Amino acid sequence: MATAVSGAPKRSRSSRLELIGGQILAFVGAALFAGVIGGIIIVLYGENPLFVYATVLNYATARPEDIAQVAENATPLIFSGLAVAVAFKAGMFNIGVEGQYIIGMLTAAIAALYLDRLPGVLLVPAVVLSAVLGAAAWAAIPAILKVKTGAHEVVTTIMMNGIAISLVAWAILNPLKSTGEQSVDLRTNLFPGKALMPSLAEPLGLPSSVHLTLLFPIALLACALVWFFLYRTRLGYEVRAVGSSSGSAEAGGISIGAAQIKVFLISGVLAGFVGLNHLLGDKGYLGNNYEVGLGFAGIAVAFLGRNHPVGIALSALLIGVLIRGEDGIALSTELPTEVLIILQGVLILSVVVAYELVRRTVARRQLREEAVVEAAAPAEA
Amino acid sequence: MTATEVTTPAAPEDGAPLVVFEAVTKRFPGIVANDSVDLTLEAGEIHALIGENGAGKSTLMRVLYGMYPPDGGRILVKGQEVKVSSPRVAISLGIGMVHQHFVLVDRFTVTENIILGAEGGPVLDVGDAEHKIAELAESYGFAIDPHRRIEELSVGQQQRVEILKALYRGVDLLILDEPTAVLTPSEAGELFDNLRKLRGDGKTIVFISHKLDEVLEIADRITVLRRGRVVGATRPQESSKNKLAEMMVGRPVLFQLDKPEVQVGEPVLKVEEVGLGNHLNGVSLEVRAGEILGVAGVEGNGQRELAETLIGLRTPDSGRFSLAGEDVTGLSVARLRKLGVGFVPEDRHHRGLVLDMTLWENSVLGRQSETEYSSRGGVLAIRKIKELASRLVEAFDVRARGITVPAATLSGGNQQKLILARELDDEPVLLIAHQPTRGLDVGAIEFVWRQLLDQKAAGRSVLLISAELDEIYELSDRILTIYEGRISGEYPSDAPPEEVGVGMTGGRAEAGAGATVTEL
Ligand SMILES: Nc1ncnc2c1ncn2[C@@H]1O[C@H](COP(=O)(O)OP(=O)(O)OP(=O)(O)O)[C@@H](O)[C@H]1O
Ligand SMILES: [Mg+2]
Numbered sequence: 001m002a003t004a005v006s007g008a009p010k011r012s013r014s015s016r017l018e019l020i021g022g023q024i025l026a027f028v029g030a031a032l033f034a035g036v037i038g039g040i041i042i043v044l045y046g047e048n049p050l051f052v053y054a055t056v057l058n059y060a061t062a063r064p065e066d067i068a069q070v071a072e073n074a075t076p077l078i079f080s081g082l083a084v085a086v087a088f089k090a091g092m093f094n095i096g097v098e099g100q101y102i103i104g105m106l107t108a109a110i111a112a113l114y115l116d117r118l119p120g121v122l123l124v125p126a127v128v129l130s131a132v133l134g135a136a137a138w139a140a141i142p143a144i145l146k147v148k149t150g151a152h153e154v155v156t157t158i159m160m161n162g163i164a165i166s167l168v169a170w171a172i173l174n175p176l177k178s179t180g181e182q183s184v185d186l187r188t189n190l191f192p193g194k195a196l197m198p199s200l201a202e203p204l205g206l207p208s209s210v211h212l213t214l215l216f217p218i219a220l221l222a223c224a225l226v227w228f229f230l231y232r233t234r235l236g237y238e239v240r241a242v243g244s245s246s247g248s249a250e251a252g253g254i255s256i257g258a259a260q261i262k263v264f265l266i267s268g269v270l271a272g273f274v275g276l277n278h279l280l281g282d283k284g285y286l287g288n289n290y291e292v293g294l295g296f297a298g299i300a301v302a303f304l305g306r307n308h309p310v311g312i313a314l315s316a317l318l319i320g321v322l323i324r325g326e327d328g329i330a331l332s333t334e335l336p337t338e339v340l341i342i343l344q345g346v347l348i349l350s351v352v353v354a355y356e357l358v359r360r361t362v363a364r365r366q367l368r369e370e371a372v373v374e375a376a377a378p379a380e381a
Numbered sequence: 382m383t384a385t386e387v388t389t390p391a392a393p394e395d396g397a398p399l400v401v402f403e404a405v406t407k408r409f410p411g412i413v414a415n416d417s418v419d420l421t422l423e424a425g426e427i428h429a430l431i432g433e434n435g436a437g438k439s440t441l442m443r444v445l446y447g448m449y450p451p452d453g454g455r456i457l458v459k460g461q462e463v464k465v466s467s468p469r470v471a472i473s474l475g476i477g478m479v480h481q482h483f484v485l486v487d488r489f490t491v492t493e494n495i496i497l498g499a500e501g502g503p504v505l506d507v508g509d510a511e512h513k514i515a516e517l518a519e520s521y522g523f524a525i526d527p528h529r530r531i532e533e534l535s536v537g538q539q540q541r542v543e544i545l546k547a548l549y550r551g552v553d554l555l556i557l558d559e560p561t562a563v564l565t566p567s568e569a570g571e572l573f574d575n576l577r578k579l580r581g582d583g584k585t586i587v588f589i590s591h592k593l594d595e596v597l598e599i600a601d602r603i604t605v606l607r608r609g610r611v612v613g614a615t616r617p618q619e620s621s622k623n624k625l626a627e628m629m630v631g632r633p634v635l636f637q638l639d640k641p642e643v644q645v646g647e648p649v650l651k652v653e654e655v656g657l658g659n660h661l662n663g664v665s666l667e668v669r670a671g672e673i674l675g676v677a678g679v680e681g682n683g684q685r686e687l688a689e690t691l692i693g694l695r696t697p698d699s700g701r702f703s704l705a706g707e708d709v710t711g712l713s714v715a716r717l718r719k720l721g722v723g724f725v726p727e728d729r730h731h732r733g734l735v736l737d738m739t740l741w742e743n744s745v746l747g748r749q750s751e752t753e754y755s756s757r758g759g760v761l762a763i764r765k766i767k768e769l770a771s772r773l774v775e776a777f778d779v780r781a782r783g784i785t786v787p788a789a790t791l792s793g794g795n796q797q798k799l800i801l802a803r804e805l806d807d808e809p810v811l812l813i814a815h816q817p818t819r820g821l822d823v824g825a826i827e828f829v830w831r832q833l834l835d836q837k838a839a840g841r842s843v844l845l846i847s848a849e850l851d852e853i854y855e856l857s858d859r860i861l862t863i864y865e866g867r868i869s870g871e872y873p874s875d876a877p878p879e880e881v882g883v884g885m886t887g888g889r890a891e892a893g894a895g896a897t898v899t900e901l
Contacts, residue, residue, distance in 0.1 A: 234755040241738065241746065248733040251724060252746035253715035366719060375423070 034347040054323030068212040073320035075277045078219040080298025081312035082226050083270035090263040091243035096157025098295025099164035100135040101274035107134025109286040112195040120194030132272035144155035147257035187287030197280040213281035223309040234320025239263045397460030399424040406453035411782040416609035421625040427586045429596040432606035433822040434794025435780040438589045443554045447471040447477040478546030478556040495546045504822040521575045524549040535681025556587040562819050591822050593622045630824040641838040646670030655700035660686035662866040675844040675857030684846045688815040692724040694718040704825035723809030727816040733800045736789035741770035743788045773802035793820045816847045
């Protein structure tokens with residue numbers, strides 16, 4: 001009989017658990033698959049895959065400082081993954097996280113260098129705020145262009161990325177160029193020590209070569225905040241409605257343009273944090289050798305994490321492991337480190353396929369058992 | 382090889398029926414949509430499938446069309462057991478389906494949509510296809526321009542494209558899921574002529590409909606589903622509208638309701654000379670408190686644009702409209718909704734629901750800014766919203782497995798009920814109801830009509846835009862006709878339908894008995 005069965009909501013929790021469990025299994029299965037493909041490549045290079053993988057794992061987890069290193073690697077990726085994901089929820093593709101965080105580093109550097117009269121407790125927040133405002137402003141341009149003129153954000157953000165890179169290059173060559181003795185590197189002056197991000201290395205008794213800072217717990221907090229934003233606030237609701245059915249959202253009184261601009265600004269704010277660990281936790285100056293590609297990596301992280309904050313945190317950590325492993329591979333094998341990049345690519349593809357398989361199997365199995373459960377993953381889908 | 386040359390490979394057993402369902406069962410989580418259904422489709426018949434919203438009609442046909450694997454039972458085509466694992470397989474077996482909700486690519490032309498998936502080779506011969514389609518369209522009397530883009534077509538025209546799509550693939554069995562829901566009576570008449578022509582060609586047609594008059598007119602045999610089961614089978618000559626309705630819902634249904642006598646009050650909505658591109662041309666009308674104004678017209682004559690203008694989705698190029706005396710031209714949807722305008726769109730998937738979202742999330746769409754449902758800081762009051770959702774689902778008998786399922790999993794009629802429940806719940810001053818009962822079963826239509834009459838009895842107003850003359854007559858206090866973006870006539874509620882029909886086709890009826898034709 002086609003009657004609604006009561007008590008469904010109670011059981012649906014267990015089904016969601018089953019789905020999450022299934023997704024973890026899918027992840028592991030996909031990782032194994034990627035491992036096999038990667039193994040074949042490694043064998044072709046004449047190395048032993050088991051040894052290589054053991055090396056990666058060893059380098060990533062053996063000592064507390066290794067784990068800290070993984071967390072350090074994950075910090076910017078969490079922010080960039082979140083930045084991509086929130087825009088994606090509104091149906092927009094923020095390819096510009098890259099340019100936005102680069103501008104964020106520039107505005108952060110300006111604050112760190114010119115607001116040096118502030119005491120540390122104020123200077124650090126001021127520097128962070130400056131990064132966030134710079135990145136958000138950079139994000140605002142393509143968002144406004146999109147809403148006002150219809151220019152597609154993918155095209156405009158890619159162009160904005162190019163401009164950002166040139167702008168930083170110009171700034172460190174001209175107005176921000178270091179005034180000290182002839183340095184080999186093209187860079188700004190060193191920031192005052194009080195402008196740097198408080199390190200967690202010392203409190204945790206780790207060597208100072210680890211640049212784990214307060215930004216890592218902040219990144220985890222950002223995951224929680226983004227979740228809350230998406231699923232518990234009105235704007236998050238509107239953003240998701242616009243993302244999955246703009247016509248119905250519009251008829252529901254939601255301004256599509258306003259929602260898109262707002263969510264792009266939020267995406268920009270998150271992007272502003274991406275470069276800070278590198279800038280304020282590691283280097284202490286902005287040079288022409290700054291870390292690039294974190295914004296693009298965020299696309300992969302968001303993809304792997306299914307645009308869900310928890311998934312993003314986990315996949316950022318996983319990629320953190322692989323990055324850490326690159327050091328190990330470089331030191332103890334003859335392999336080019338690109339092998340791990342190939343591995344990442346295979347992993348992303350197989351995980352995406354595996355998630356979908358699991359979603360379907362779980363739904364089907366629950367049907368067979370005639371359990372009264374929820375089939376689809378409502379939030380993560 | 383072109384699609385029209387696809388032939389059925391199986392050697393048919395002589396005398397075997399075209400399709401036999403044997404104890405077919407299909408479950409969805411928590412629901413048995415088809416419960417051990419036995420059904421036989423004979424070659425060359427028009428077989429009507431009727432039943433309440435959510436009875437499992439669409440699901441049963443989707444199983445045959447290869448969209449869902451059955452959980453039990455078997456399907457025989459021409460006496461041979463088949464496993465229809467995908468629509469592609471179905472089409473190769475000669476089975477085609479036109480869905481309740483169309484599956485067309487908006488940006489593609491008519492031709493591109495029709496040949497999509499039936500290209501038959503790496504090189505597209507669009508010219509040839511176009512020629513064929515034009516011929517096919519002509520032979521069945523479908524006025525359709527193969528070059529137009531789908532997004533420029535009315536819903537009724539889009540449906541013809543869907544039918545052509547199946548015919549182009551040379552099917553023997555054509556499943557039509559509520560094909561007339563979007564057609565006017567005269568268009569439906571044309572469709573029926575075509576269906577009879579197809580039957581004459583030896584084709585078999587499954588016709589799903591909630592319109593019992595049509596079913597009685599066109600069907601050779603009728604099967605009734607209720608809650609997933611076959612509860613009866615009959616023939617038109619042995620049955621009647623009332624009998625069918627009772628078989629469907631399990632109780633007698635009233636097809637005629639008493640219109641409450643209401644003292645009409647001040648004008649609530651006043652539209653003056655509104656123009657919009659070439660869609661609306663100087664439209665003027667007035668709806669007063671306690672009144673239902675019916676706007677009758679053939680689909681695609683500016684109704685959608687009119688409705689969308691009045692809810693703020695479009696800004697008119699000229700003219701103005703006011704609400705309770707206050708000019709509201711150009712206000713946003715949010716502002717208009719705040720002023721008490723409700724909106725039932727004709728297209729529930731693109732203007733009504735966010736299908737990926739849950740029922741409770743959809744229940745609050747349009748009211749998410751009300752202080753009851755989100756705090757001033759912008760945090761959703763989830764418990765309140767869920768209470769609202771439960772209330773709506775209960776009040777309008779939305780058949781669903783709970784309020785946490787995505788709206789996409791509801792049957793078409795239940796989706797419509799959810800929208801109506803939502804839009805009527807906060808007692809709008811003015812309800813713009815565009816095809817409000819499209820896709821509803823007879824019981825639900827009766828219910829919705831009552832709700833609209835209650836709305837009026839409470840002194841509120843309804844602008845009813847419908848292509849269903851029955852509905853227009855059943856509810857309206859006054860009737861306007863719309864044709865090519867103009868108001869082509871005004872009639873009292875007792876004007877003879879022929880006169881209104883003339884207005885709907887653009888002619889200016891001469892004032893007949895009791896009818897006044899006002900040029901606005
Ligand atoms: N994809 C799906 N997932 C889960 N449940 C579904 C799905 N499709 C349909 N159902 C459920 O199966 C039942 C039968 O739905 P179906 O669409 O076949 O009804 P119908 O008879 O066509 O109704 P209507 O006249 O309203 O179109 C309904 O309870 C519906 O909610
Ligand atoms: Mg249906």
